[in-house]
């Protein structure tokens with residue numbers, strides 16, 4: 001019998017040799033010996049195959065841990081195209097949800113990291129927040145602000161390529177430097193969401209992951225349904241039926257739900273049943289879906305209607321951002337004028353003001369009243385608030401401020417607003433948010449755009465001298481440093 005140190009190939013070769021040299025009279029013995037040898041060989045073959053498989057699995061795990069844990073995966077991919085083809089974008093959403101269905105999460109190290117990031121550090125308790133869309137513009141600022149005041153934060157983001165993913169990765173790196181872990185996954189991945197709630201007892205969900213952009217909805221309608229409708233349902237399902245206890249949910253709706261409403265300023269009491277774009281329709285659908293989950297499952301849900309949020313680390317698909325790019329590059333920009341010939345106007349809202357609104361909404365959310373068993377102990381809060389700046393500014397004025405800051409004239413082309421889902425003006429009444437959590441926007445478009453341009457020039461390493469005259473008396477260099485420090489600490 002071959003010893004266990006001999007390979008199956010050796011054993012088979014020896015068996016053949018023995019057979020070859022056996023005499024004819026010992027046929028029976030030879031057959032028996034041969035049978036033993038074949039059996040021994042297959043044993044060995046089996047053992048060797050198991051050993052080889054184990055070795056391969058070990059090597060695979062060493063080289064591809066991210067496929068097993070799926071967390072903190074850093075991609076070097078970058079795309080400068082703000083709007084990839086609709087099919088590509090939709091595919092990326094679906095792929096990340098379906099591929100992850102078979103993936104396993106966790107492992108001790110992964111769970112430890114999630115727990116660490118989710119743990120509040122405040123002496124007075126603090127909250128623990130799952131932030132979806134954490135590598136997005138508003139998500140990054142809110143996550144930093146929550147962490148800075150001692151709350152626990154775990155981020156979730158699918159890093160899709162709607163706009164340059166390298167900017168999202170840079171935001172993720174900033175979050176990591178402040179101790180916020182961001183899981184690389186899609187909100188449609190229910191298994192992952194459940195796992196996160198099994199590992200960490202989140203008290204709140206700040207649901208900001210969405211397909212944003214008003215006009216892009218005409219190019220890629222399905223991505224809006226996948227993110228803003230199916231994705232929202234996925235998050236609410238897990239919050240309502242799996243999390244124990246249920247968290248309070250605060251999520252991003254949009255000023256666009258006011259659609260063709262002409263009463264101004266827009267109040268939460270106004271009609272929102274005439275959306276002008278599919279984007280707006282999916283956000284309006286989200287508000288109806290929120291009502292259902294609140295009604296049936298007792299989930300505490302707050303919808304925040306954001307009004308054209310802008311600022312440092314912003315979204316490159318938004319007009320103020322790509323106008324700045326085009327002005328620097330000397331490329332033309334197209335300005336939309338309302339059908340009556342007036343300038344389009346927006347209630348541009350600075351990111352730090354919006355962050356204060358989001359934290360105020362989280363702090364006053366009130367508890368959910370349902371449980372895993374499906375019973376609710378009573379009605380839970382269902383709220384919706386405008387988070388705007390309360391002073392609409394013509395888009396032409398926004399461009400003039402950028403021109404002054406960048407020291408360069410824009411090459412403007414003015415056209416009548418095409419039928420693309422856009423609305424001629426937005427204007428927020430924020431009295432409900434002011435009353436319920438002290439929301440008071442304080443940043444003028446001039447001051448906010450200066451903060452944006454400061455960041456923009458530095459981030460893209462542009463050879464641009466920011467015009468001094470564009471600074472207000474309150475923004476002298478010494479104070480500017482302080483303001484920047486405060487901004488990075490709080491947002």
Ligand SMILES: O=C(O)[C@H]1O[C@H](OP(=O)(O)OP(=O)(O)OC[C@H]2O[C@@H](n3ccc(=O)[nH]c3=O)[C@H](O)[C@@H]2O)[C@H](O)[C@@H](O)[C@@H]1O
Nearest residue numbers: 212213214254255256306307308318319334335336344422
């Ligand atoms: O507040 C909101 O509800 C929405 O605000 C923005 O949507 P929008 O106000 O259309 O922001 P931009 O795309 O940055 O457009 C700002 C203004 O610039 C105008 N614009 C845009 C693009 C362009 O090429 N030319 C132009 O004049 C638009 O008509 C609009 O008046 C965001 O993109 C949405 O995600 C958000 O939900």
